[in-house]
Amino acid sequence: MNIFSKIEKSLENKLPFVVYRKPNSITLNGWFQKNDKLHISTNYTESGFIFAPFDDKNIAVLLPEEDVIFEQEEINIVTNFIKKNAISIDYSSEKNM
Structure with missing residues (x-):
């Protein structure tokens, strides 16, 4: 099954998932949870994918x-779609400070 189909299916079924691509890679990695149970990590010793906060006031979702079902798929992407200096920035509002 195509990874984008897995994303659609997970969204339709309201199941947790994460999909990411490492820098300079053409491989998408997907972690698709089989159920809708909320798992948390308290000591970061579990195996899996952890969404960890930058402080200890919020929970870490696991x-x-x-x-989960782990999927990988290579995709063709354009990595240089924004040319250097192609964006113009208007600094005029800073002159009034």
Whole structure:
């Protein structure tokens, strides 16, 4: 199954998932949880994908390895779609400070 189809299916079924691509890579990695249970990590010793906060005031959400389907797919992407200096920035509002 195409990884984008897995994304659509997870969205339709309201199931947790994460999809990412590492820098300079053409491989998409997807972690698709099989159920809608909320898993949390308290000590970061579990195997899986963890959404960790930058402070200890919020919970760390875990997609546990045993409850997910891991998918990888190579895609063709254009990595240089924004040319250097192609964006003009208007600094005029800074002159009034």
